[in-house]
Amino acid sequence: MKKVLIASLILAPHIAYAADTSIVGNVQTRCLITTDTNGVFGNPLPSKLSTASADGGVVPVVRYDVTLADAYLAKVTTPTAFSASPSLSDSVTWTGSTAVSKTSDAAMSGYEAAKVTYGSTTQFDLTKAGSTWFSSTATAVYGVSKSFPGGSYTAIVLAECIAK
Amino acid sequence: MRLFIVALAASLMASQAHSEYLYGITGNMAGTGHTWGMNIGPSGSQSLKINGVYYQYTPVKNTEDDMVVHVRNKRFGTNEYIFSSTDDWSGLAGGIPITKGFIIDNLPIELWGDGSIDVEGSGSVIDANVVYSYKYKNDCLTPMSDPSCSGYIDAVLAMMGESKIEVYDPLADENIADVIDEKAELDEDVQQEDEEKAEAKDRLQRMLSGVNDSILYANVTSQNLLMFAMSRSNNLNPYYDKTLSGGTYKETVVLDGGQLADNKKGARAGLAQQILHTKMVSMQYEPTE
Numbered sequence: 001m002k003k004v005l006i007a008s009l010i011l012a013p014h015i016a017y018a019a020d021t022s023i024v025g026n027v028q029t030r031c032l033i034t035t036d037t038n039g040v041f042g043n044p045l046p047s048k049l050s051t052a053s054a055d056g057g058v059v060p061v062v063r064y065d066v067t068l069a070d071a072y073l074a075k076v077t078t079p080t081a082f083s084a085s086p087s088l089s090d091s092v093t094w095t096g097s098t099a100v101s102k103t104s105d106a107a108m109s110g111y112e113a114a115k116v117t118y119g120s121t122t123q124f125d126l127t128k129a130g131s132t133w134f135s136s137t138a139t140a141v142y143g144v145s146k147s148f149p150g151g152s153y154t155a156i157v158l159a160e161c162i163a164k
Numbered sequence: 165m166r167l168f169i170v171a172l173a174a175s176l177m178a179s180q181a182h183s184e185y186l187y188g189i190t191g192n193m194a195g196t197g198h199t200w201g202m203n204i205g206p207s208g209s210q211s212l213k214i215n216g217v218y219y220q221y222t223p224v225k226n227t228e229d230d231m232v233v234h235v236r237n238k239r240f241g242t243n244e245y246i247f248s249s250t251d252d253w254s255g256l257a258g259g260i261p262i263t264k265g266f267i268i269d270n271l272p273i274e275l276w277g278d279g280s281i282d283v284e285g286s287g288s289v290i291d292a293n294v295v296y297s298y299k300y301k302n303d304c305l306t307p308m309s310d311p312s313c314s315g316y317i318d319a320v321l322a323m324m325g326e327s328k329i330e331v332y333d334p335l336a337d338e339n340i341a342d343v344i345d346e347k348a349e350l351d352e353d354v355q356q357e358d359e360e361k362a363e364a365k366d367r368l369q370r371m372l373s374g375v376n377d378s379i380l381y382a383n384v385t386s387q388n389l390l391m392f393a394m395s396r397s398n399n400l401n402p403y404y405d406k407t408l409s410g411g412t413y414k415e416t417v418v419l420d421g422g423q424l425a426d427n428k429k430g431a432r433a434g435l436a437q438q439i440l441h442t443k444m445v446s447m448q449y450e451p452t453e
Contacts, residue, residue, distance in 0.1 A: 102220070102261045106233075106251040109223075109260050131263070 030068040031126070031161035036061040036133060039157065041140075046147035050139040061101060061135045062159040066126045073162040074124040078138045079155035086151035090143035098122035102133035126161075134159070185299040187215075194219070194292040198281035202237070202273060205300055213270040216297035217247055223258040225287030230254035232284040235264075235294065238277030246275055258287060270299070 041049040042056030051057040064074050078096025082088075099122075100112040107128045116123045126132065136157045142148045193200040205212040217237075225231045236248035249264060281292050307315035308323070334340050 100260050102263050104263055104265075106223070106253050106256055106262055109253070109256045109258065109262075112260060113257055133263075 030066060031072045031163075032065040033159050033161055034063045034065070036063045037135075039136070039138070041138075041153060041155075043148070045145075047142045047145045048139065049148065049153060051137050052139070055139075059135045059137055060157050061133055062157070064126060064132045064134070064159075064161060066129055066132070066161075069129040070125075070127045071164055072126045073164060074126055074132070074134065075121055075158075075160040075162055076124075076134050076136055077119075077121040077158040077160075078136050079140075079157060080120050081155070082140070082153050083156050084152065084154040086149040086153075088142070088149065090146050092143075093141045094120070094138065095141075096120055096136060096138040098134050098136040100124070100132060101135040104130040104132070108132055185301060187297065187299045189216075189297045190295055192293045192295060193279060194221075194281055194294040198289065198292055200279045200294070202276045202279065202296075204296060205273065205298055212273040212298055212300040214268050214273060214276060214296055214298050215270050216265065216267055217249075217294070218263075218265040218297070219249070219281075219292070219294040220261055220263040221281065221289045221292040222261045223251075223253050223287055224290055225253055225258040225285075227257045228255065229286035231258075231287035233289055234280075234282040234284070236282070237279040240275055240277040242277075246271060246277070247279075253287065254285065261291065273298070 037058065037060055039051045039060030040058035041051060042053075043049055044055040048055070049057075051059050053059065062076065064072075066072055076098040078094070078098060080094045082092070097117075098115075100108070100115075103109060103111070105128050108130060111124050111126075111132060114125055122134075124132070124134070138155060138157070140153075140155070188205065190204045193202075193204075217235075219235045221233070221235075223231065223233060231253040233251045233253065234248060235251075236245045238244070239246040247266070247268065249266065251262060251264075279294065281289055281294070283289055307313045307319040310316070335344075
């Protein structure tokens with residue numbers, strides 16, 4: 001024990017002259033999200049806004065480019081509120097869904113079957129490297145068959161890439 | 165798919181925008197039979213090279229079935245493939261479109277044989293779309309682009325033969341001719357005015373000078389007349405003042421004998437002249453030989 005103390009005393013002067021050394025590192029993104037197609041609301045009924053093409057809308061599409069397999073989860077959340085709209089005095093009921101619309105690899109065809117949905121969020125396990133396109137539908141219904149006030153309506157689809 | 169292809173093609177173009185090549189993409193080459201020829205690019209283009217292949221299709225199959233899809237092009241004149249991409253769908257779900265893009269190292273079109281989508285196993289392919297991007301030189305799309313192009317001389321000669329050279333003659337231009345005529349008329353009017361002014365001035369000067377001359381001449385004449393009258397008075401007056409001495413001039417010659425005798429010599433000379441005159445007058449009535 002003494003020997004240890006002595007050793008400590010001997011080392012003590014050296015500790016007094018120590019310097020901080022930084023460590024720098026860059027992490028390149030291996031998951032890139034790109035908006036492929038901007039969505040548009042159709043207005044098939046006075047009380048309904050919908051991105052479905054049958055309703056006169058355009059389905060928004062986002063593309064995930066992953067260069068590292070089995071490292072990320074894709075989470076796509078359909079809107080539950082307008083980010084911009086005229087003043088609304090009644091409630092809006094939202095429904096939405098997200099699906100794989102296109103892949104760059106046959107092995108990604110299982111993404112759709114393996115997806116997990118909770119609330120308005122759909123989660124995909126990106127087990128393969130490559131590009132995957134996800135399309136989301138969103139429908140908003142105002143009150144009980146109540147007409148939406150005239151104006152511009154905007155809603156957001158949130159696309160996230162979560163590291164496993 | 166189309167946007168994706170265009171974006172990729174645009175990126176390829178941007179990297180070589182300064183080169184002498186032009187770039188393009190084909191339409192969907194995959195027909196209903198899923199086979200196609202490689203007649204692509206502008207006709208007559210030289211050095212056409214494939215620099216990208218993009219395809220998309222939707223597999224239709226049962227998940228448990230084995231299925232392999234080949235998208236490929238044969239190497240021209242052989243049974244080998246110059247491009248081949250295989251998707252193994254065995255044990256995988258169908259129904260979701262697949263999209264793939266490949267950058268090709270500028271392989272000349274002469275090497276590319278027919279293309280096809282071949283399916284092995286159980287299942288099929290729908291909504292197939294195969295697109296090629298390419299680049300080419302624009303040098304000889306028209307033979308006159310460069311003297312080295314075949315048909316250059318013929319094209320030049322044909323153009324010279326067909327072309328009608330129109331030379332612009334400003335004097336034949338109606339507008340210019342009208343302007344010139346108007347200016348000429350204006351100049352003529354101005355010149356005429358000047359001449360009339362000059363003539364009037366000259367006439368006035370002459371008239372004024374005539375008046376001056378007349379006045380001067382009248383003065384001279386009147387002075388001359390005055391001088392003549394004055395001198396005449398001086399010259400004639402002395403004659404009026406002369407008087408004859410005695411008042412009359414008396415006859416002083418007296419005829420001797422009181423008779424004046426005939427002049428015989430004179431009578432002979434007068435008769436001879438009369439005879440000669442008569443003879444001469446008669447001569448003009450004598451017949452000539």
